[in-house]
Structure formats: C-alpha cells, structure tokens
Amino acid sequence: xxxxxxxxxxxxxxxxxxxxxxxxxxxxxxxxxxxxxxxxxxxxxxxxxxxxxxxxxxxxxxxxxxxxxxxxxxxxxxxxxxxxxxxx
Numbered sequence: 001x002x003x004x005x006x007x008x009x010x011x012x013x014x015x016x017x018x019x020x021x022x023x024x025x026x027x028x029x030x031x032x033x034x035x036x037x038x039x040x041x042x043x044x045x046x047x048x049x050x051x052x053x054x055x056x057x058x059x060x061x062x063x064x065x066x067x068x069x070x071x072x073x074x075x076x077x078x079x080x081x082x083x084x085x086x087x088x
Contacts, residue, residue, distance in 0.1 A: 006054065023036060
C-alpha cells in the first residue's frame with residue numbers, strides 16, 4: 001500500500017496542475033489558478049521525492065538483510081567446524 005502513495009500524489013498533482021492551467025486559459029482566474037498550480041507542483045515534487053526515498057530505503061533494507069544472512073551463515077559454519085573438532 002505504501003508504494004501506491006507516491007503514484008497517487010503524482011497523479012493528483014498532475015490533475016490539479018492541469019486544472020490550474022485550465023483556470024488560467026479559459027476563465028482568467030488568477031487567485032484560484034495560482035493556488036492550484038502551486039499545490040499541483042507541490043504534490044508532484046512530494047510524490048517524486050517520496051518515491052525516491054522509498055526506493056532508497058528498500059535498497060538499504062535489502063543490503064542489511066543480505067549482510068545479516070551472510071553473517072548468520074558464517075556463524076553457523078564456524079559452529080559446525082568447532083563441533084566437528086570437538087567430536088574428534
């Protein structure tokens with residue numbers, strides 16, 4: 001679900017930005033169009049930034065999990081070597 005939030009922000013930001021442009025072109029509304037253009041751009045930027053942060057966090061979590069798995073395997077390998085030495 002969290003991966004869909006940036007996409008929704010980008011889509012809604014694009015729609016609001018387009019609405020602001022339509023308000024300027026068709027109705028010549030300055031205040032409402034300025035507000036909608038500002039929020040449209042803000043939502044687009046927030047969506048892209050959030051998508052980048054989620055991708056970065058996922059990459060970090062995968063790396064940490066990989067490092068943890070390798071360290072656990074090395075520990076298990078060390079304990080099996082010690083047990084085999086003790087049995088001899």
